[in-house]
Amino acid sequence: MTALPEVGTRRFRMPAASLGAHAGTRLSVAILVALGILTLVALFARLLAPYDPVQPIGALNLAPGAEGHPLGTDSIGRDILSRTLIGVQVSWFSSLIIVASGLVIGGLIGVAAGVFGGWVDAALMRFTDLFLALPGTLVAIAIVAALGYNLQNTLIGIAVVWWPYYARIIRGEVKSFAARPHVEAARVAGASRTRIVFRHIVPGVVPTAIVTASLDIGNVVLLLAGLSFLGLGQPAPAPELGADTARNLSQLLSEWWVPVIPGLAVLVLSLLSNLGGDAVRTLLAKRR
Amino acid sequence: MFRFILRRTGSAVVLLLVLSAIIFVLQAVSPGDPVKAYLGANASPEAIAAKREELGLNAPLYAQYLRFIANLLHGDLGQSFRTHRPVLTDLQSFLPATLELVLFSFVVAVLLGVLFAVSGSLRLKGGALFRGPLLLLAAAPPFLLALGGIVLFYAQLGVLPASGRGVDSSSPTGFVVLDSIITGQPDAIGLTFQHLLLPGVVLAIAPAIAIGRILRSSLDVTMSADYVRTAESKGLTPFAVLRRHVVRNSIGPGLSMAGLQLGFMFAGVVVVEQIFSWPGIGNYLAGSIPVSDFPAIAGVTLVLGTVYIVTNAVVDILQVAADPRLAA
Numbered sequence: 212m213t214a215l216p217e218v219g220t221r222r223f224r225m226p227a228a229s230l231g232a233h234a235g236t237r238l239s240v241a242i243l244v245a246l247g248i249l250t251l252v253a254l255f256a257r258l259l260a261p262y263d264p265v266q267p268i269g270a271l272n273l274a275p276g277a278e279g280h281p282l283g284t285d286s287i288g289r290d291i292l293s294r295t296l297i298g299v300q301v302s303w304f305s306s307l308i309i310v311a312s313g314l315v316i317g318g319l320i321g322v323a324a325g326v327f328g329g330w331v332d333a334a335l336m337r338f339t340d341l342f343l344a345l346p347g348t349l350v351a352i353a354i355v356a357a358l359g360y361n362l363q364n365t366l367i368g369i370a371v372v373w374w375p376y377y378a379r380i381i382r383g384e385v386k387s388f389a390a391r392p393h394v395e396a397a398r399v400a401g402a403s404r405t406r407i408v409f410r411h412i413v414p415g416v417v418p419t420a421i422v423t424a425s426l427d428i429g430n431v432v433l434l435l436a437g438l439s440f441l442g443l444g445q446p447a448p449a450p451e452l453g454a455d456t457a458r459n460l461s462q463l464l465s466e467w468w469v470p471v472i473p474g475l476a477v478l479v480l481s482l483l484s485n486l487g488g489d490a491v492r493t494l495l496a497k498r499r
Numbered sequence: 500m501f502r503f504i505l506r507r508t509g510s511a512v513v514l515l516l517v518l519s520a521i522i523f524v525l526q527a528v529s530p531g532d533p534v535k536a537y538l539g540a541n542a543s544p545e546a547i548a549a550k551r552e553e554l555g556l557n558a559p560l561y562a563q564y565l566r567f568i569a570n571l572l573h574g575d576l577g578q579s580f581r582t583h584r585p586v587l588t589d590l591q592s593f594l595p596a597t598l599e600l601v602l603f604s605f606v607v608a609v610l611l612g613v614l615f616a617v618s619g620s621l622r623l624k625g626g627a628l629f630r631g632p633l634l635l636l637a638a639a640p641p642f643l644l645a646l647g648g649i650v651l652f653y654a655q656l657g658v659l660p661a662s663g664r665g666v667d668s669s670s671p672t673g674f675v676v677l678d679s680i681i682t683g684q685p686d687a688i689g690l691t692f693q694h695l696l697l698p699g700v701v702l703a704i705a706p707a708i709a710i711g712r713i714l715r716s717s718l719d720v721t722m723s724a725d726y727v728r729t730a731e732s733k734g735l736t737p738f739a740v741l742r743r744h745v746v747r748n749s750i751g752p753g754l755s756m757a758g759l760q761l762g763f764m765f766a767g768v769v770v771v772e773q774i775f776s777w778p779g780i781g782n783y784l785a786g787s788i789p790v791s792d793f794p795a796i797a798g799v800t801l802v803l804g805t806v807y808i809v810t811n812a813v814v815d816i817l818q819v820a821a822d823p824r825l826a827a
Contacts, residue, residue: 346807349804349807356788360788440642460646460774471647477639477643
């Protein structure tokens with residue numbers, strides 16, 4: 212559209228809490244190991260959860276540390292640890308799916324725009340900028356509200372507004388790579404366009420794409436939790452971190468742990484993803 | 500400059516049309532029936548058919564879209580399923596509270612962001628004690644911050660209220676702070692500020708970090724310029740260098756990020772308003788979601804989306820006014 216929105220919008224999704232920007236290799240590896248463990252925990256959440264997350268199994272409103280319920284129970288006696296574990300599973304894999312969808316859609320559009328140039332580039336980037344300048348969160352809310360409340364529609368709603376950021380960044384990288392000497396050399400040597408794109412340009416764009424994506428996961432975690440908090444997610448009684456906080460708000464001043472623990476789980480997820488994004492960036496920068 | 504304003508305004512209008520088209524399409528696929536919103540679930544088939552005709556629902560799609568746009572321009576956003584009032588009437592009564600909260604919060608965000616950037620860039624002693632916790636807080640979901648704030652400042656310390664605006668929202672302009680200043684009620688001003696404080700700060704944390712980080716990196720770049728070293732070596736104090744030589748040359752990116760964040764805050768305000776029972780448009784949206792009140796949700800999306808798009812356009816124009824090189 213105009214030159215200006217890019218100034219900010221290209222960087223509009225800041226890594227919210229980049230604590231380890233200058234972390235060393237060892238710390239970075241440790242953070243990634245922690246993320247790996249988190250992913251395993253999320254993967255096997257059903258096995259790790261001590262109880263059925265939707266069945267009342269204990270006394271009501273047990274405080275954390277109670278016998279058999281390390282994180283306590285909620286107002287109808289469900290085990291908070293089990294609910295939180297499943298909630299983490301849902302949040303974590305949903306966030307990964309969104310970021311992956313952004314990478315794929317944005318990547319295809321960005322590469323196509325960068326490689327073909329000319330009117331294809333102009334048209335695709337116009338389209339991208341249009342989406343980039345819309346209020347993404349609000350549009351996502353409206354999409355989910357129109358399609359109906361469930362996790363699948365929430366993912367669709369966010370995915371629709373999430374890719375333009377990736378398209379912009381990847382297109383920029385493709386452009387800058389296409390102008391490098393090694394691509395010129397390949398062209399002179401008679402390599403086909405397909406070969407140049409997939410052998411000489413796309414591999415060069417991958418590191419930036421990975422760093423962008425890993426720094427973005429924390430944003431998605433927070434957005435998903437926010438939408439879930441508003442009721443735009445799995446309907447009750449399915450465990451979901453944002454929704455579990457919202458549904459138990461009235462207990463804040465009597466049994467604080469019931470609404471607060473799911474929120475703390477979101478904090479841990481978002482913090483770990485932000486640290487992980489920095490770690491990926493540090494490690495990739497060192498490799499170069 | 501004039502050409503830029505024209506172009507930027509034009510692109511904002513295009514964006515508004517796209518936003519309205521998206522809402523129109525979503526409205527068409529949403530399961531709720533607008534006719535029943537007007538007539539209730541027990542209306543006779545004849546009455547329903549008549550109302551369908553009146554609302555233009557039998558016309559072809561493009562005609563319906565034109566009618567939708569015409570209605571929007573007349574301020575007709577349809578009827579809420581929940582309150583059975585025109586959505587516009589609902590929004591008019593809730594918008595001032597939201598504007599007040601967001602603007603207050605924006606000021607807080609800019610102050611915190613500047614403090615973050617300057618303390619980092621000048622390596623002020625103890626600055627890390629401020630930046631570390633702020634970074635940690637920015638990783639938390641806003642609803643968790645809100646709950647923490649309520650537990651600490653309301654339940655434990657008992658120094659701040661946890662819900663509402665403290666006074667009746669139906670004051671003359673709807674902006675209670677403004678009203679209490681106009682009518683000269685110092686008690687009311689204090690009360691409304693107390694109520695603004697928790698939600699305002701919670702909403703400000705994430706934007707503050709975004710502004711602070713951009714500003715800090717542009718400060719750092721300027722600080723390493725040769726003319727700054729010259730200024731330092733002629734004996735100016737760090738603050739004098741900052742004020743006279745650095746700020747003007749590095750404020751641009753911070754301004755553009757601030758404008759962008761102001762736009763985002765209009766979306767982020769929904770969750771915060773709900774938790775603090777702030778009688779604003781976000782709370783209205785939060786209340787409309789559980790009952791699938793699509794006309795209300797669409798109305799809020801359109802109004803907050805318009806505020807967002809207009810804010811961004813104004814910020815862009817202000818930036819070019821400050822630095823004409825950006826118009827290129």
